[in-house]
Amino acid sequence: MCQFCYIGRPNPFLFEFFRRRFHGSVLYRSLPVPRRHTPYFGQPDYRIYELNKRLQQRTEDSDNLWWDAFATEFFEDDASLTLAFCLEDGPKRYTIGRTLIPRYFRSIFEGGVLELYYNMKHPKESFHNTSITLDCDQCTMVTHHGKPFFTKVCTEGRLILEFTFDDLMRIKSWHFAVRSHRELIPRNVMLSQQDPGMLDQLSKNITRQGITNSTLNYLRLCVILEPMQELMSRHKAYALSPRDCLKTTLFQKWQRMVAPPGKRAARKQATETQRIEFGR
Amino acid sequence: MCQFCYIGRPNPFLFEFFRRRFHGSVLYRSLPVPRRHTPYFGQPDYRIYELNKRLQQRTEDSDNLWWDAFATEFFEDDASLTLAFCLEDGPKRYTIGRTLIPRYFRSIFEGGVLELYYNMKHPKESFHNTSITLDCDQCTMVTHHGKPFFTKVCTEGRLILEFTFDDLMRIKSWHFAVRSHRELIPRNVMLSQQDPGMLDQLSKNITRQGITNSTLNYLRLCVILEPMQELMSRHKAYALSPRDCLKTTLFQKWQRMVAPPGKRAARKQATETQRIEFGR
Incomplete structure (x- = not known):
């Protein structure tokens, strides 16, 4: 069996x-x-295998369009991605929405990563009415770095993915909680370094808990900017001044609070929001 | 597209x-x-993904039966496996038959390997009448070793697999030509070693071209023993003395040379050989 x-x-x-x-x-x-x-x-782990294959196809020329297509292929329109890890000053937890997911993956490569893949050991599937959950307690995010020496970084943790159960099998929520990380360097690189300055460089970690500085900065920026996204979209779409954007946004929020719109109004609202997002 | x-x-x-x-x-x-x-x-690379998953399920208790089931799941009854690599004294090339394949994979783990998987980059498929060929010029065999320190060995080369094109999609021939290998050690292990004796140990490769000594010994043994397999099978099946086994084997070979058997006789012969193989 x-x-x-x-x-x-x-x-x-x-x-x-x-x-x-x-x-x-x-x-x-x-x-x-x-x-x-x-x-x-319907086997959700194959989707991660496919995600890895798609990441292999990334080149130096992969632009925003490529990353948008990547995110569209693997993430639902309302997907969210959460990354939790522990830095020197305590636990961190970043959650970003769908529109910021393409740049999250892109930021990994911008931080000097040449290759990225996820290796899952003994993932567990559970089946719900409209979704499938994949819970993998032994997931390793593997990244290859080229500078200053070839380094392989293995970031271990628990990955919990929720997939929509349909033909596309896209991810609704991605939750990765980092437990530990390991930076591996080639034996021969270590031996060839006699210069104390180089040895010093060799001894320094190039990531923080497996996460590059560029990704870390991006996540910090997301947290600051995401609440302002509505304002910025409005500014771009209607060419209103920042002050007027804030006014109309607050007015609409207040309207929704005092008189929750009916079904038809809600749909209109949703369409408008979508248009603004695409208009960025 | x-x-x-x-x-x-x-x-x-x-x-x-x-x-x-x-x-x-x-x-x-x-x-x-x-x-x-x-x-x-019909996508052959998924079969290697499945092979990796099966290898993950191996435990310390995985016995001959487990390895036989593994080989039966992924290899045809007449499959062959070839490993080519270059040692100090020149290029080596070992080809083993189906009956020796389970122990080949087992020998990798017996050499101190804790984990084994194959990572393929940009594999190319080609489709023939009864088979599918997967040609991957950038294949990495990754092994994790626990002793004396955690080491990740990446053996890079070209993997050419021929699959039978049917429901089972099993491998008919496995050909791996090693190009190079890399032994990776954790940065922190390197730093914590101040003892020159330990540093010396740290500097030594634990594999030869990514292949452990136990696998190398097994392959050498296979080359010596495989031609004798027919004699040994005959000895076990009919309880003949070694001399008599050799006599009857030679007689049959001579018979086949002077009078090639017709279709019916050939089929009978094949059935007998099979029975002997299973009777080992």
Whole structure:
């Protein structure tokens, strides 16, 4: 009996996939449910494998459009990403919204990373009505750094992902809590350094808990800027002055508080917000 | 247009998979070919992802049966595995047959390896009549070693795999040509060593071209013993003396040379060989 790929026992994800897709159709009953080694549909860890493959395809030329496409492929429109870790001055926890996710991943590479992938050991899936949760207590974020020496940084922690259970299988929430990190250097680099200055450089960590300074700065900036995003979008979309942006935003917030809009009004509101976001 | 997962263009593997499965049936035409992100069927790199997952599940208690099941899951009955690398005294090349494959993988862990996985960058697939070839010029075999210090060994080279193109998608031939290897040690381990004896130990490679001594010894043994395998199988199956085994083997080989058997005889021969192999 195979623990992993449901050989010899029903795969609930596979079953659910076919049920949703073919329920009520003639196909459903006569569909040849794969017998073995094709338990791909609905297995959330394959999506992380695909995410790793996509990250491999990044080049120096990958621009904002590339990163937007990356985020669109793997993250829901209302996704959020949380990173928790402990620095010298205490625990940190950063949560960013969907629009900031592309630049989060980009910031990792801007910090001197040449390669990035996630390695999951014994991830656990759980299946809910409209989502699948993947909980991996032994996840390693591996990054390769080129300067000043080749360094491989392994950031270990718990990764909890929530996927929407549909054809696209995109991530609704990403939560990575860093437990520890390890910076690995090639044996031969260490041996070839006789210069004390170089040895000193060799001894310094190049990340903080596996996170580069550029990512750390980006996350700090996000926390400051995210609440101001509505104001900035309004400024760009309507060319209002900052003061007027603040006024109209506050007025709309107050309106919503005193008279919660009906269904139709709410929909109009949502459409407008979306337009403003895309207009950035 | 996605290079990797055939978004926006026909996936030849997927097409071939459905063609073979449903050709001539009503299903074939009405089958809902997945539109996106489900190009799993027939993608050979997923099989290596699965092989990695299976290797993760190995424990200290994994016995011969476990390794036999592992090999049966991923390798054809007539598979072969070749490892090529360069030692101080010149290039080496070892090819082993199917029966020796389980112990090859086992020997890696017996050499002190705690974890083993293969990481492929930009693998190329090509599709033949009855097989799929995966050619990866940037394959890294990653092994984690615990003693004397935590060490991560990255063995880089070209991996060429030939898969049988059927439901099981098993490997017919595995060819790994090692190009280089890197032994990585944690920065903090290096810094904490002030004792010259320990530093000396730290400077020594624990593998030869990424291959542990136990695997190297096993491969050398295989080359000596594999030609004798027929004799040993015969000895076990019929309880003949070594001299008689040699006699009957030579007689049969001579018989085949002077009078190549017809189809029926050949089939009988094959069945017998198989029985002997399983009777080891």
